[in-house]
Amino acid sequence: MKSKTGERTAGDLLLDMRDIRIEGFSDDVWHPIIKGADLKLHRGEVMGLIGESGAGKSTLGKAAMGYAQPGCRITDGTIQFDGMDLRAMNDAQLRELHGSRIAYVAQSAAASFNPAHRLIDQCVEATVGHGLRPAEEAKADARELFAALQLPDPDNIGDRYPHQVSGGQLQRAMTAMAMSSRPDLIIFDEPTTALDVTTQVEVLAAMRDIVEQFHTAAIYITHDLAVVAQMADVIKVLRYGETVEDAPARKMLKQPEMEYTKSLWAVRSLVKPQETSDDIILRVNNVDASYGGPIKVLDNVTIDIPRGSTVAVVGESGSGKSTTARVITGLLPPMSGDVLFNDEPLPLALKDRSKEQLRKIQMIYQMADTAMNPKHTVRDIIGRPLEFYLGLSGKKLDERISELLKMIELDDSFMERLPNELSGGQKQRICIARSLAANPELIICDEVTSALDQIVQEGILKLLLRLQKEFNITYLFITHDIATVKAISDQIVVMFQGAVVEQGMKDDILSPPHPDYTQLLLSSVPEMDPDWLTGLLESRKEGGGMSASGN
Amino acid sequence: MHPIVRTVLQRLGLGLLTLFVVSVIIFSSLQFLPGDFATSVLGQAATPETVAAFRRELGLNDPAITRYAQWIGGVLQGDFGSSFSGRSQGREREVMELIGPRLWNTLFLAGMTAIIAVPLALTLGITAALYRNSFYDRAVNATTLTTISFPEFFVAYILILVLATLWKVFPSLANVRESTELADRIYMTALPALTLTMVIVAHMMRMTRAAIINLLASPYIEMARLKGVSKSNVIIKHALPNAWAPIVNVIAFNLAYLVVGVVVVEVVFVYPGVGQLMVDAVTTRDIPVVQACALIFAATYILLNLFADIVSIVTNPRLLHPR
Numbered sequence: 075m076k077s078k079t080g081e082r083t084a085g086d087l088l089l090d091m092r093d094i095r096i097e098g099f100s101d102d103v104w105h106p107i108i109k110g111a112d113l114k115l116h117r118g119e120v121m122g123l124i125g126e127s128g129a130g131k132s133t134l135g136k137a138a139m140g141y142a143q144p145g146c147r148i149t150d151g152t153i154q155f156d157g158m159d160l161r162a163m164n165d166a167q168l169r170e171l172h173g174s175r176i177a178y179v180a181q182s183a184a185a186s187f188n189p190a191h192r193l194i195d196q197c198v199e200a201t202v203g204h205g206l207r208p209a210e211e212a213k214a215d216a217r218e219l220f221a222a223l224q225l226p227d228p229d230n231i232g233d234r235y236p237h238q239v240s241g242g243q244l245q246r247a248m249t250a251m252a253m254s255s256r257p258d259l260i261i262f263d264e265p266t267t268a269l270d271v272t273t274q275v276e277v278l279a280a281m282r283d284i285v286e287q288f289h290t291a292a293i294y295i296t297h298d299l300a301v302v303a304q305m306a307d308v309i310k311v312l313r314y315g316e317t318v319e320d321a322p323a324r325k326m327l328k329q330p331e332m333e334y335t336k337s338l339w340a341v342r343s344l345v346k347p348q349e350t351s352d353d354i355i356l357r358v359n360n361v362d363a364s365y366g367g368p369i370k371v372l373d374n375v376t377i378d379i380p381r382g383s384t385v386a387v388v389g390e391s392g393s394g395k396s397t398t399a400r401v402i403t404g405l406l407p408p409m410s411g412d413v414l415f416n417d418e419p420l421p422l423a424l425k426d427r428s429k430e431q432l433r434k435i436q437m438i439y440q441m442a443d444t445a446m447n448p449k450h451t452v453r454d455i456i457g458r459p460l461e462f463y464l465g466l467s468g469k470k471l472d473e474r475i476s477e478l479l480k481m482i483e484l485d486d487s488f489m490e491r492l493p494n495e496l497s498g499g500q501k502q503r504i505c506i507a508r509s510l511a512a513n514p515e516l517i518i519c520d521e522v523t524s525a526l527d528q529i530v531q532e533g534i535l536k537l538l539l540r541l542q543k544e545f546n547i548t549y550l551f552i553t554h555d556i557a558t559v560k561a562i563s564d565q566i567v568v569m570f571q572g573a574v575v576e577q578g579m580k581d582d583i584l585s586p587p588h589p590d591y592t593q594l595l596l597s598s599v600p601e602m603d604p605d606w607l608t609g610l611l612e613s614r615k616e617g618g619g620m621s622a623s624g625n
Numbered sequence: 626m627h628p629i630v631r632t633v634l635q636r637l638g639l640g641l642l643t644l645f646v647v648s649v650i651i652f653s654s655l656q657f658l659p660g661d662f663a664t665s666v667l668g669q670a671a672t673p674e675t676v677a678a679f680r681r682e683l684g685l686n687d688p689a690i691t692r693y694a695q696w697i698g699g700v701l702q703g704d705f706g707s708s709f710s711g712r713s714q715g716r717e718r719e720v721m722e723l724i725g726p727r728l729w730n731t732l733f734l735a736g737m738t739a740i741i742a743v744p745l746a747l748t749l750g751i752t753a754a755l756y757r758n759s760f761y762d763r764a765v766n767a768t769t770l771t772t773i774s775f776p777e778f779f780v781a782y783i784l785i786l787v788l789a790t791l792w793k794v795f796p797s798l799a800n801v802r803e804s805t806e807l808a809d810r811i812y813m814t815a816l817p818a819l820t821l822t823m824v825i826v827a828h829m830m831r832m833t834r835a836a837i838i839n840l841l842a843s844p845y846i847e848m849a850r851l852k853g854v855s856k857s858n859v860i861i862k863h864a865l866p867n868a869w870a871p872i873v874n875v876i877a878f879n880l881a882y883l884v885v886g887v888v889v890v891e892v893v894f895v896y897p898g899v900g901q902l903m904v905d906a907v908t909t910r911d912i913p914v915v916q917a918c919a920l921i922f923a924a925t926y927i928l929l930n931l932f933a934d935i936v937s938i939v940t941n942p943r944l945l946h947p948r
Contacts, residue, residue, distance in 0.1 A: 141851060144842075165856075172853035180851075185844040190866035190942060200852040235942040251852075 085117030088258060088291050089138055094151035096133050096142060096315075107133050107146065108315040117258065118289040122306030122323065124296055124338075126527035127498070130315040131295045135261045138293055139176050140168050156258065173200025177252035179281075181264040183244035187236035193244075194232025197251040206255055219250035222287070223280040242273035249281050253288065260285065262294045266301060270390040270554060271598040278304055278600075279611055297527060299338060300600035303327055304607040311335050323604055337529060339602075344532055344561040346384075346539060348580045354417075355381040355548050356402065356435075356516055361411035363401050371397045372408070373572045379516070379565075384542065384549040386563035386580075388556065388595065394572040395552045399518045402550070403437060415516075433463040436509035440521035442501035446493045452479075452504055453489045459511040478507040481544075482537060499530035503537065510541065516548045523558055535562050556599040560584070568592050628947060629938055636934055640927040647923040648700070648916075652693050655912055683709065696916065705917040710909055720917045724899060726803050728921065731898040734814055734821070735883035742822040743829065743876055750833025750872075755860050757838060766834075769827035781820045781893040788816060799894040817894045821887060825879040832875040836868035843867075870937035877933035885922040 096108040108130045115121050115138075123131045133146060140160030142148050153160040155176065160168065172178075177200075180186035187196055197219075198212035207215070213232070220228035223246040236244060245265055252260045265281065266274040282305060285292050294305045302309060302323070309326040311318040311334070319332045330336050356379040363372040372394050379385045387395045400406040402413055404424035413420045415434070421427050436459075439445040446455055456475050460466040466474055476486050482503040493501055502522060509517050519538070523531040539562060541547060551562060559566060559580070566583040568575040570591045576583060588596065597610060663679040664671070680686055684695070699706055705720035749769070753762045772780060789797035795815045805813065837860060840846060849863045888900035899918060906914035938944045 136851075139851065143847065169853040169855065172851055174853060178848070178851040180844055180848055182844060186848040188845040188849070188863050188867070190863075190940070199849075199854065203858075204853060235946050237943050238946065 085119075085289075087114060088117045088119075088156055089113065089115040090152075090154040091134075091138060092152045092154075094134065094137055094153070095149045096130070096137060096146055097149050098133075098146045100145070104147075106315060108137070110151070111312070111315065111317050113138065113293075113310065115259070115291050115293065117291050119308065120285060120292045120294055120306050122294050122296065122302035122309040123312060124299060124302050124309065125312035125318075126297060126529065128314075129312040131297075131312050132263055133315075134312065135263055135293050135295045136178075138259070138261060139172060139178065141172070170204065173257075174204040174206060174255045175257050176259045176261070177255065177257040179245075179248050179252045179260060179262045179265045182268050183248040183265075184236065184241055184268070186248065187244060189236055192233055192235060193239070193247050197232065197247060197254055200251075201255040204255065212254060216250055216254055219253055219284070220247065222284055223247075223250055224276065225250075240273075242269055242277055245269060245273075245277050246280055249277075249284060253284055253290070256288060256290075258291060260290055260292045262292055262305075264296050265294075267296070267298070271556070271600075272390060272594055274301070274600070275598045275607070275610065278607060281305070282607070298600065299327075300602050300606070303602050303604045304600060311338070327602055327604060344535060346562055346564075348564045349383055350564055350579060351380040351382055353381040354378050355415070356550075357414040358398065358402060359412050359414060361398075361401055361408045361413070363397055363406055363408040365406070370409075371572050372401065375411070375569075375572070375574055377567050377574065377577065379548055379550055381515075381548055382542070382546045383564035384551050384562050385565045385567060386551045386553060386559040387567045387569060388553060388559055389569035389575075390554065390595075392571070393569040395554075395569055396520055397572075398569070399437070399520055399550065399552055402518060403435060429463060433459075433512045434515045435518065436512050436514040436516070437518045437520065438502070438505050438509050438522045440524050442498065442505045442525075443493070445505055446501065448493050451490050451492055452496075455493075455504060456507050456511050459508060463512045474511070478511055481510060481541065482507045497530075498526055499533060502526065502534055506534075506537065506541070510545075514547065516550065518550045518552070520552045521554070522551075524553065524555065531558070532561075538562065556596060568595065628944065629935070632938060632944075633931070633935060636931050640931055643927055644920070644923055648697055648920055649693070651916055651919040651923075652696065653689070655915060656689060696913075700917075700920065706913040708906075708914050709911045710906075710914075720913045723914060724902065724917055724921070727897055727899045727902045730801060730896065731884060731887070731900070733810065734817055734887070734896065734898060735880065737811065737814055737818045738821040738825070738883055739880055741818060742826050742879075745822065746826045746829035746876075747833055747872075749826070750830040751837065751860060751865065753830065753834045754837040754841075754864070755857060757834070762834075765830070769830055772823040773827035777820065777824055777887075777889045778893050780823050781816070781890055784816050784820055784823075785893075788819075797894070799896040801897065814896070817887075817890050817896055820890055820893075821883060825882065829872070829875050829879055833868070833872050836871045837864045840864045840867055866940060869940040873933045873936040873940075874930075877929040881926045881929045884925045 091111070091113040093110045093112065094108050095106065095110055097104040098107045111130075111134055113121070113134065123135060125131050133143070136143060137148055137153065138155075140153055140155075140163060148161065151161075155171070158171075160171075163171075187193065194213055194216050197216045198207075198209060201207050201212045202209045206212070216232060217228050220231055225231050225243055225246055231239065231243070231247075239247070245268075249265070262281065266277050269277060278301065284290075292305075294302060296302050306323045308321065309323050310320050311326075311332070313334055319326065319330065319335050321331075326335070327339075330339055358375055358377040361372055361375045362370055364370050375394070375398060377385070377387075377398070387398060389395050397406065401408050404420070404422065404427055407422040412422070415431070420431060424432075453475055456478055457471055460471055460474055475489065479485060479488060484500065484503060488496075488500070488504075493504070496504065505522075523534050526534060535558065538549065542549065549562075551559075553559060563580050565578065566580050567577045568583065568589075568591065575589055575591050583592065584596070586593075600606060603609075663676045663683065663685065667676055667679060684692060687695075696706060703721075705724070708718045708720055708723055710718075749765050753765045756762050775783075785797045788794045796813055797816065799813045799817050801810050801813050841864060846859060846863055849859050854863065885900070887898065888904055890896070891898040891901045899921070903915060903918040905911075906918065
């Protein structure tokens, strides 16, 4: 989209969805997911479809293909694709369109490629299956697409199986798969959400270029505003299955009209002033660690954590962030080095630590869902550490649980609920209460907001900051999201391939000059400016500096 | 070395170890069988001297370790010893001579059943998954469940009633001989094979169906659908290749059952298989035959499980093509 300034010419109307209503089946009833949404897309136009999870973006995106996923049904509305009424078509007619004129790029390429077949066979399956091209020709074309998408070794990478290539490469291969039949419309369903920021930049650029090159129309579904700003000509905001606002991308970014849209835009404004202290509560000292093999997952890692402050550990997946947490908690005894807590060395292995030592370091996890026993009520979940560490029982136990619920801004009515009766944000709050129950001095937060929507994220972050002030708790905050880091941290540790690249106060780390890797990481974080990606790619080309290879 | 070769060698080694342990268990547990061969052959009336002489002749007085060493040493050279029965009359027979033709019969019946049952179970499982929750799916499930729920002898007698008595399609007796021609053999073995088919199809079919349906919620299946792949290809090209591991394990388990667990069916159809031989050998305390049968059964299980492991590996690209 060289002319992403709005001059890009939109063609004829390609997709016209009117008053779409979709229902989903759960708990034995049909309940509405999409409540009368309209969507118009012209040839060659890219629409950003944004909203929080549960807003119905994916459901609406798939409906644009005339498809309702199992457990859903389209109950009302019309879907006109290039003059054809998709809702009047039978399955066989729809299959003719799918993979030939309308293609789909899924959120997790790693899960959406069949593990049993080679990449190239999957990439050309639809094209060949629909009889658009003979297999050899389609494969030759796929190799060209691999090259256009800047996949390494484009002639041979297709012969690999999905598990043999990285996530970023798979996502690009999936774009090649969608492009293989030269469709008129591609649905991108959160295609970069599962990727590291440095990889995301490349995938975004590749997708943008190829959509531009073939003048393909696209619906780009995401919850990330900054990403949508780079990709879309027009933006549609969804909430609770209804359209909140529709506007050209630039206008929407500059002057959102609706309150809800403004709130989405405003979330990233949370910033905590940095503080520090000389009182070191935890020191990770020259730690090497491995998972049994000869490869060091952590290489001479030293991190100081001052009492009462928040130290954010940032880096890509595989950089050793979570392994550091496992070493501190004793889940993974290091090969060498030690961990000092309040100036005392902690026993390296979990089983050698005393109950007191265990109590003082608690952990909160990324997936609140899987971190709680689904058969336990909130009372059991929060009560367990109270009984185990503090020996509370009876009335005292109940009072304390109720107190903890108050701290996390929930009331006593939650006591008897099971985890599946809670929203994502509430689940994470319960996990926070569970860790607080032990009266810890240090809480390790491992990507605790990554699975949450931005507004919910903000609530959780505010809660964590408030609790920190009230109880002087120290956080070790593991994340890959720089916006979260800006919001919550005092100090930042940058990790890359198992080693600490940089450690220091937030303002120092976030302001130049940066070491190469920090520079790459920071510059890869999408910004709301629609020209950000274009500008970044140009500056990287000129600078010729460290390339953002996510492989 | 390719990881598959290494895994296969590893499993083979483990299999041999298991076989050794099993041989020890077989040997020692037979020591605890009440009564002994000498007494049961010579009868209650035999004088203690006769019994003692007979025991000496069979080597039953040697320490257990010596006897085990002699037995296993022979087995390693393919010599399973000679049967106890017939000895007193001076008609000594090699164990393998007794077991050989019977084992061949058993394998023939198992093979024939497998040729019918495995493709049938796979086809039923795949089509049931394809048309899941339809009338067809329910009918297949109900029918196979019914046949597996009846005792084997009952299924056998029903088949005899219908296919041998009411309509004289197949013979009710399957007393094949070594001299029986292949065509006759197949004809005579039809009813026992059908009986066993009805007994084992349900298990394999349900696992096939469940393994496939389990995968249908995977993102790559939805992706295949959104690529416009037809329903049958979604199942056959996208789900089945990832479902082999559990299916093959159940198939292997059932094939092993066909070799070691079909005594009832052999009795009903008077089929001279190895199961009947083992039961007879236990009643007459013919220890060498019992030991040999038990060892063959154990080896069958181990080999079939090895086969299942290999198929699981070969159908899993993660193991076949490591990074």
